[in-house]
Amino acid sequence: MPSLAEEICIGNLVSLQTLPDSFTWKLTTAYSDLPPSSATVEESIPVVDLSDPDVTTLLGNACKTWGAFQIANHGVPQDLLDDIESLSKTLFDMPAERKLEAASSDKGVSGYGEPRISPFFEKKMWSEGFTITDGSYHNHFLTLWPHDHTNYCGIIEAYKAEMEKLATRLLSCILGSLGVTVDDIEWAHMPENSESKVGFGAIRLNHYPVCPEPERAMGLAAHTDSTMLTILHQSNTGGLQVFREESGWVTVEPAPGTLEVNIGDLFHILSNGKIPSVVHRAKVNQTRSRISIAYLWGGPAGDVKIAPISKIVGPVGSSLFRPVTWKEYLQIKSEVFDKALDAIRTDNPSNSPSNVL
Numbered sequence: 001m002p003s004l005a006e007e008i009c010i011g012n013l014v015s016l017q018t019l020p021d022s023f024t025w026k027l028t029t030a031y032s033d034l035p036p037s038s039a040t041v042e043e044s045i046p047v048v049d050l051s052d053p054d055v056t057t058l059l060g061n062a063c064k065t066w067g068a069f070q071i072a073n074h075g076v077p078q079d080l081l082d083d084i085e086s087l088s089k090t091l092f093d094m095p096a097e098r099k100l101e102a103a104s105s106d107k108g109v110s111g112y113g114e115p116r117i118s119p120f121f122e123k124k125m126w127s128e129g130f131t132i133t134d135g136s137y138h139n140h141f142l143t144l145w146p147h148d149h150t151n152y153c154g155i156i157e158a159y160k161a162e163m164e165k166l167a168t169r170l171l172s173c174i175l176g177s178l179g180v181t182v183d184d185i186e187w188a189h190m191p192e193n194s195e196s197k198v199g200f201g202a203i204r205l206n207h208y209p210v211c212p213e214p215e216r217a218m219g220l221a222a223h224t225d226s227t228m229l230t231i232l233h234q235s236n237t238g239g240l241q242v243f244r245e246e247s248g249w250v251t252v253e254p255a256p257g258t259l260e261v262n263i264g265d266l267f268h269i270l271s272n273g274k275i276p277s278v279v280h281r282a283k284v285n286q287t288r289s290r291i292s293i294a295y296l297w298g299g300p301a302g303d304v305k306i307a308p309i310s311k312i313v314g315p316v317g318s319s320l321f322r323p324v325t326w327k328e329y330l331q332i333k334s335e336v337f338d339k340a341l342d343a344i345r346t347d348n349p350s351n352s353p354s355n356v357l
């Protein structure tokens, strides 16, 4: 019987020459690895310069076509990106036993561990990570860095502040491309929600160690983020792939100075389906390990319901999704994973009151 450290920590597997069966994926299911026959040229997601005068149109097109894009001139200081990347490296370089002292509890999400989506897959993913959803990372950091935790906590706080600023800016540009403003979001007018119109979701530090057989392994399986949007910083090693029906899996090469943005399920709901949430995954590498840092921008806190923006639905249109709170949506996602959007669709016969127990 393997110990918890052997069971959970990919750090113990890097010396292996072959992939254990429990980590070997058959990549023939839902999203094929092969490009569709219609895909002719090698494609890539757009890089949008945020200082471009046409930024609203450019972001709108990228969102509608891909649900993902890279951004240049985003204003996040390079030093901060370097700091959070080196914080992540320091953490993942620790021995398995040390990392496990900061493991997320059985019920909790925050802390060190496997990707949260792991239970939905038969095979294990070739990655480890650390999730920050609340203040509990202070205690985890104190355990990991007894003498230096204040410094590391400061990096997280500064990162959160910069990312929130950037996410808010992106939200207003993307809404602009749909002909609406933040004030058209119904919950934005609620006085009790004035402190934070969209809530913090999570920061996920991901580590993908060198892998003996990358073709047969999976770093992070295909998923959409539940968020409004996710801002991703990837180290200089590629691995992120986004899926588009017409193109198949497309690798997002890390371009120096850029950040990658994924549209999440909440934005899909707000836009009444006009903007897709992007299916993405992370592949691994035979010679280089990889770090990525995802800032997952969540929904509004508490009882506030998220629903398609009325002005986008229009006077005669119909709302594709029923209203849900962010907490409720995360719960649905944790139960039905990739069927979560279907579970709240108003035109899905299995969601009609007579079919809901």
Ligand SMILES: C=C1C[C@]23C[C@@]1(O)CC[C@H]2[C@@]12CCC[C@@](C)(C(=O)O1)[C@H]2[C@@H]3C(=O)O
Binding pocket: 109, 115, 116, 117, 118, 131, 133, 201, 202, 204, 223, 224, 225, 226, 227, 294, 296, 298, 330, 333
């Ligand atoms: C706020 C959240 C989004 C997330 C679930 C969580 O409660 C905390 C972890 C987040 C994350 C990060 C990696 C990918 C993802 C799908 C996962 O398994 O955990 C997302 C979740 C999500 O977007 O649903």
Ligand SMILES: O=C(O)CCC(=O)C(=O)O
Binding pocket: 204, 206, 220, 225, 230, 232, 234, 239, 240, 241, 280, 281, 282, 291, 292, 294
């Ligand atoms: O590591 C990556 O490139 C993807 C990470 C990701 O999708 C996530 O953390 O949600």
Ligand SMILES: [Fe+2]
Binding pocket: 223, 224, 225, 230, 280, 294
């Ligand atoms: Fe993701």
